Amino acid sequence: MRVLTLIVVGILAFILLYVLIRGIGSVLSWSFWADVPREGLTEGGIFPAIVGTLALTLLSILFACLIAIPAGIYMAEYAPKGWLKSSVDIMTNNLAGIPSIIFGLFGMTFFVVGLGMGDSLLAGSLTLAIMALPVIIRTTEQAVVGVPHDLRQASIALGATRFQTIYKITLPVALPRIITGIILSVGRVAGETAPILFTVAALYLPRLPHSLLDQVMALPYHLYILSVSSPEPDKSLPMAFGTALVLLLLVLGLNLVANAIRSHYKKKFKL
Numbered sequence: 001m002r003v004l005t006l007i008v009v010g011i012l013a014f015i016l017l018y019v020l021i022r023g024i025g026s027v028l029s030w031s032f033w034a035d036v037p038r039e040g041l042t043e044g045g046i047f048p049a050i051v052g053t054l055a056l057t058l059l060s061i062l063f064a065c066l067i068a069i070p071a072g073i074y075m076a077e078y079a080p081k082g083w084l085k086s087s088v089d090i091m092t093n094n095l096a097g098i099p100s101i102i103f104g105l106f107g108m109t110f111f112v113v114g115l116g117m118g119d120s121l122l123a124g125s126l127t128l129a130i131m132a133l134p135v136i137i138r139t140t141e142q143a144v145v146g147v148p149h150d151l152r153q154a155s156i157a158l159g160a161t162r163f164q165t166i167y168k169i170t171l172p173v174a175l176p177r178i179i180t181g182i183i184l185s186v187g188r189v190a191g192e193t194a195p196i197l198f199t200v201a202a203l204y205l206p207r208l209p210h211s212l213l214d215q216v217m218a219l220p221y222h223l224y225i226l227s228v229s230s231p232e233p234d235k236s237l238p239m240a241f242g243t244a245l246v247l248l249l250l251v252l253g254l255n256l257v258a259n260a261i262r263s264h265y266k267k268k269f270k271l
Contacts, residue, residue, distance in 0.1 A: 019244050026242025033246075036206035037217075041226060042235035044206075046243055051208050052216030053250060055121060056200065057190045059212075060128035061182060068133045069178065072140025077166060096134035101194040103131050108198035122212040124200025128192060132185035139181025143174035172265065179262040183255050190251050193220040219247040 026032045035045030079085045107127030117123040147170045155165040193201075201221035209216050223243045230236035 016248070019241060019248060022238070023241035023243075023245030026238050027245050027249075032239075032242055037204065037222075038206075040231060041204065041222075042230065042232050042239065046217075046219065046222060046239075046246065048206055048208060049217040049219045049222040049243070050246065050250070052121075052201075053190060053219040053247070055209065055216060056124055056128060056196065056218060057186060057254065059121065059125035060132060060189045061186060063125055063129035064132035064136055064185060065182065067129070068136035069140050071133075072137045072178075073144055073166060073171070075137070075141045076144035077162075077170070092134045092137055095130075096138075099194075100131065100192050103127055104195040104198040106130075107195055112199055118213065119200055119202075119215050120213040121200055121209055121216055124196045124216075124218075125212075127195045127199045128189040131192065131195065132189055135185050135188075136178070136181045139184075140174070140178050143177035143181075144170055146177065147173045172268075176262045176266040179258055179265070183258045183262070186254050186258065187251050190254065191220055191247065193224055196221055219243055219250070223247065 029045075032045045033050070034047050036048055037046065038044035075085065075088065079088070104127065107123060107130075111117050111123035111126050112119060115123075144166075151169050151173065152165055155169045156162070160168065196218050200215055201218045202215040203221075203225060205215055205217050223240055226236045226240035226243060
């Protein structure tokens with residue numbers, strides 16, 4: 001088991017080191033971070049793509065949490081055992097296994113065309129939010145179920161209602177594990193290409209979005225274009241590795257922030 005773990009860690013370290021070595025030259029340039037792309041994406045920077053990826057990731061996680069956390073609490077605290085709960089469990093598990101390009105096709109037909117949002121930040125964020133739902137629902141449900149039953153009984157014995165017990169006792173104790181699910185979802189939605197390809201990503205848009213109905217550039221799609229569609233591969237390849245490194249750093253930074261929040265609540269409500 002230890003050997004297999006070391007092999008997995010070694011493979012991961014090799015990939016990270018390879019991307020770091022190939023992309024560090026571009027990343028060390030300030031213009032790469034702060035400029036807009038120029039000359040057919042072979043010069044300039046990736047600032048609009050960084051802002052677009054951050055906006056897509058944060059909005060999609062916000063939309064997902066607004067639906068998934070209440071749904072997970074309901075499944076753990078209120079849903080009676082039976083065919084309905086079993087059906088929701090099965091559908092949640094199946095939703096987690098659907099290929100991302102199917103989500104992209106759904107987002108295009110439902111949000112972009114059906115609801116008339118067009119290719120926009122809103123349509124892309126909602127599509128990515130649906131992808132994040134299963135993980136956050138499942139981790140929220142398991143986190144709430146894992147809270148010791150004695151805490152609930154003590155709260156109700158002191159006169160608190162069931163809702164007050166969930167809001168004041170259960171949810172704060174379960175929060176560190178809920179944040180773990182959010183961290184996993186951040187990594188997935190930040191790196192997806194297929195869903196944003198159909199719903200929001202622009203090939204070349206050297207400006208920042210002004211509203212939720214604007215298109216944006218995004219790092220995963222920008223990386224894809226630089227890698228396979230550039231007319232000058234010799235110039236675009238270093239920028240592609242630089243973009244990949246920035247995407248990794250972005251996901252790592254978001255995960256570190258989420259981990260810091262989780263550690264704070266874990267210490268605060270340590271049982």
